[in-house]
Amino acid sequence: MGLERQLKGMPGRMGLSRSEVELRCRYLDWHTEDATRLNARGPEMEAVHHAFVERLYAHLDQFDPIAVILRDPATLQRLKRSQLDYYRRLWSGPYDREYVENRLRVGLVHQQVGVDLKWYLGAYRLYLDHMLDAMLPPGEGRDTFSSLLKAVFFDMALAIDTYSCAQRQALEDSEARFARALRGANDGLWDWDLEQDRLYCSERWAAMLGVGRDSLGEGSASWFARVHPDDLPGLRQAMDAHLRGDTPSLHHEYRIRRRDGGYLWVLVRGVAEEGRMAGSQTDISERKASEQKLRHAARHDPLTGLANRLRLDELLHQALSRRQRPGAREAALLFIDLDRFKLINDSLGHAMGDRVLVAVGQRLSRCLRPGDHLVRFGGDEFVVLLDDLACLADAEQVAQRMLDSLHQPLRLDDHDLAVSASIGITGLLLDGQAVDTLQAADLALYRAKEAGKAQFARYSAELQATAQRRLALHNDLALALEREEFELHYQPICRIDGDRHRIIAVEALLRWRRDGRLESPLQFIPALEESGQIIAVGDWVLRRACRQLRRWQLAGLGELRCSVNLSSRQLLQPDFAGRVAAILAESELAPASLVLEITESLLMQDSAETLACLRELAVLGVRLALDDFGTGYSSLGYLKRFPLQILKVDRSFIGGIPDDPELRVIARAIIGLGHSLGLEVVAEGVERPGHLDFLHDEDCRYAQGYWFSRPRPATALEPLLRGECGFEGEGDLPGGIEWLQEQQQGSTPA
Numbered sequence: 001m002g003l004e005r006q007l008k009g010m011p012g013r014m015g016l017s018r019s020e021v022e023l024r025c026r027y028l029d030w031h032t033e034d035a036t037r038l039n040a041r042g043p044e045m046e047a048v049h050h051a052f053v054e055r056l057y058a059h060l061d062q063f064d065p066i067a068v069i070l071r072d073p074a075t076l077q078r079l080k081r082s083q084l085d086y087y088r089r090l091w092s093g094p095y096d097r098e099y100v101e102n103r104l105r106v107g108l109v110h111q112q113v114g115v116d117l118k119w120y121l122g123a124y125r126l127y128l129d130h131m132l133d134a135m136l137p138p139g140e141g142r143d144t145f146s147s148l149l150k151a152v153f154f155d156m157a158l159a160i161d162t163y164s165c166a167q168r169q170a171l172e173d174s175e176a177r178f179a180r181a182l183r184g185a186n187d188g189l190w191d192w193d194l195e196q197d198r199l200y201c202s203e204r205w206a207a208m209l210g211v212g213r214d215s216l217g218e219g220s221a222s223w224f225a226r227v228h229p230d231d232l233p234g235l236r237q238a239m240d241a242h243l244r245g246d247t248p249s250l251h252h253e254y255r256i257r258r259r260d261g262g263y264l265w266v267l268v269r270g271v272a273e274e275g276r277m278a279g280s281q282t283d284i285s286e287r288k289a290s291e292q293k294l295r296h297a298a299r300h301d302p303l304t305g306l307a308n309r310l311r312l313d314e315l316l317h318q319a320l321s322r323r324q325r326p327g328a329r330e331a332a333l334l335f336i337d338l339d340r341f342k343l344i345n346d347s348l349g350h351a352m353g354d355r356v357l358v359a360v361g362q363r364l365s366r367c368l369r370p371g372d373h374l375v376r377f378g379g380d381e382f383v384v385l386l387d388d389l390a391c392l393a394d395a396e397q398v399a400q401r402m403l404d405s406l407h408q409p410l411r412l413d414d415h416d417l418a419v420s421a422s423i424g425i426t427g428l429l430l431d432g433q434a435v436d437t438l439q440a441a442d443l444a445l446y447r448a449k450e451a452g453k454a455q456f457a458r459y460s461a462e463l464q465a466t467a468q469r470r471l472a473l474h475n476d477l478a479l480a481l482e483r484e485e486f487e488l489h490y491q492p493i494c495r496i497d498g499d500r501h502r503i504i505a506v507e508a509l510l511r512w513r514r515d516g517r518l519e520s521p522l523q524f525i526p527a528l529e530e531s532g533q534i535i536a537v538g539d540w541v542l543r544r545a546c547r548q549l550r551r552w553q554l555a556g557l558g559e560l561r562c563s564v565n566l567s568s569r570q571l572l573q574p575d576f577a578g579r580v581a582a583i584l585a586e587s588e589l590a591p592a593s594l595v596l597e598i599t600e601s602l603l604m605q606d607s608a609e610t611l612a613c614l615r616e617l618a619v620l621g622v623r624l625a626l627d628d629f630g631t632g633y634s635s636l637g638y639l640k641r642f643p644l645q646i647l648k649v650d651r652s653f654i655g656g657i658p659d660d661p662e663l664r665v666i667a668r669a670i671i672g673l674g675h676s677l678g679l680e681v682v683a684e685g686v687e688r689p690g691h692l693d694f695l696h697d698e699d700c701r702y703a704q705g706y707w708f709s710r711p712r713p714a715t716a717l718e719p720l721l722r723g724e725c726g727f728e729g730e731g732d733l734p735g736g737i738e739w740l741q742e743q744q745q746g747s748t749p750a
Helices: 003-008 010-014 018-027 032-041 043-060 064-070 073-092 097-113 117-135 140-185 203-208 232-243 285-298 309-323 341-348 350-366 393-407 437-450 461-480 521-531 534-554 576-587 600-605 608-620 636-641 661-676 689-697 714-721 736-745
Strands: 188-193 198-201 250-257 263-273 276-283 330-338 373-378 381-389 410-412 415-417 421-427 456-458 486-497 500-514 517-519 561-565 594-599 623-629 646-649 680-684 702-704
Touching (some): 003 097, 010 097, 032 073, 043 064, 043 073, 064 073, 073 097, 117 140, 188 203, 203 276, 232 250, 232 263, 232 276, 263 285, 309 330, 309 373, 309 437, 330 393, 330 437, 341 350, 350 373, 350 381, 350 393, 350 410, 393 421, 393 456, 421 437, 437 456, 437 461, 461 500, 486 534, 486 561, 486 689, 486 714, 500 521, 534 561, 534 576, 534 714, 561 623, 594 600, 600 623, 608 623, 661 689, 689 702
Parallel strands (some): 500 561, 561 594, 594 623, 680 702
Antiparallel strands (some): 188 198, 250 263, 263 276, 330 381, 373 381, 410 415, 486 500, 486 702, 500 517
8 A cells, every 4th residue: 555545544544633633732732822933933943953963863873773774875865854854844834734744644654664663752852852952051951851851752652652552452352353253253364456456365265275375376367267157147246236336245155166176155245445345255065055955855755855745846837837848848747646555554554654655766766767757745645747758658658667666566574565556647737727737637546546546547628527526516515414405215125925015114215406406326425425424414314214204104104114324434433323312212213113224345344343333223123234235245254243134135136137047046045145044135126027036936025126116205105105006017106217207307296
């Protein structure tokens, strides 16, 4: 930094404002008279000053620290001339701002050439002593004052040294604290002269890069050449923004090359001032690595290490963007769900289930190409994003490879596990379509599950329409009970004795009149089961059937029984038997008049809760019937284990008789089995006289089917119950098929 440039900022750093100068003058009791007196005698002091300058430099030459500076004759003469000018101005003034700046310049020059303060002050003492000789006559007083000057200037030097020492100590302490802080912060320092393009970097700055300071060079090019090419524009923009005054300081993160060729993440901070910019640089590689780990953890599944749903969203957005470019190839999404995975968790525990998921993820990954993505969507669900396909049929080939890979037994510890999956396939759907890609793949997966699992299915618009219908069905079903849209139809169960057939019971069948039309039970009963509404609706059916049966009994229509179908969800309710007892008491119906029908599939569950509930019902006096016997896989032991009284032969065995000899054999065996176990056997699906002849020959005395009557509302069935008309097979029951069609269309029966 030049002398004039350094001098320019000195008054401000010293606090030497105009008011400060005036304060010092008042403290010294300086007045204009003082200036006048000095100005008046200034010219006569010229010879005195010449004599003093010679005396001063002769005296200084006796002291080695000063004599070194004075050995050059040219320097000596220049200093003497400067010294004379200094003393002339001391006497002649004027004592203005220029005077102050001149005195500061003289002091700064002496400091820069290395004149210690004690020599500087000693010269002032010699000057005053010389002035005493010139201005005062010799005598005791003058000599005493000379001695006093010596003591005073000695004290002044000590006082100034004390101030300086204390300030140096404070500065050293501050610098030590700063140095300790820098060591603790492990930061590197840099100082850049913008005008001269000279860059200073500290040892720590260089050590971060594994290089020495000497290898860095002196210009900024050595710095910027090491910045990662992707980060250099951002660093320059941050610096330029600060230099323009757009930002209060430089604060920027970037990568810089180490000696080994790797890159280090650093944070640079700095401030620009008076043509320089200086600051620090901090190694933030560990923080960046932690941030990277957190970003990775946020986008990956901790169990399998695969990408998760958040990452899938990003991948899908990227793939959709690529699909919109000209010439883009096909892309597809596969939604994979393991079949019966819950069974593994329930039987072997969740820890084993987790190992299965990891192994499945590894097998699926081996079926993919580089660039494809496997995602764990959640639970036992995986999603695959296939990009750059020639056609969507290629996605089916990948799906088949996955199915084949999973088909191989999985060996874990001592267990050989059979794992299969269902897969839904769809192409990427662009924005604006009715469904998004994930939803489309999920719909296709649902179709694969419905078709029997362990296979793949492809999305079509019909799947979406089916899903919308299913949603509408569930929504309407949720309100059907409240809207009183449910109704019961009843189908007779008859005792057949030769040509005489007598109604001994009815089966209550649930119907739903939706928008004036009857919905098929095959559609809405499974939906009730799936949603759990079957519990509330089942209670409504029981209550309505018991009340209707009791009304018929009180009307003199005989000791009729009524059969009601049960759901597995109902039987698993802890208070179901108690609710049945309450309904019977409320309707005043004898327990023996109620028959509760359970399916063979429900019987196969063989849970302790189901068995306990059935036994409670049997103790209550309610009769139990096994419906659809022969369609499941139950063993004969179930028939004795459960408290059953009635066995119903499924219509699939009766319908082909007498034409199908195999069905005749099966039906005969079931009827014989029921009789041998002491059960009452009821044949379902009786629609032709030949069915009646077969049942008569096999001594099966109870039958149910369209030959007697289709299911009808209570009022429409009452004429048959009263004996006012014959059965449909006899052509005597009014309405027949025409009546059924009217019911389907919502018309009121005749």
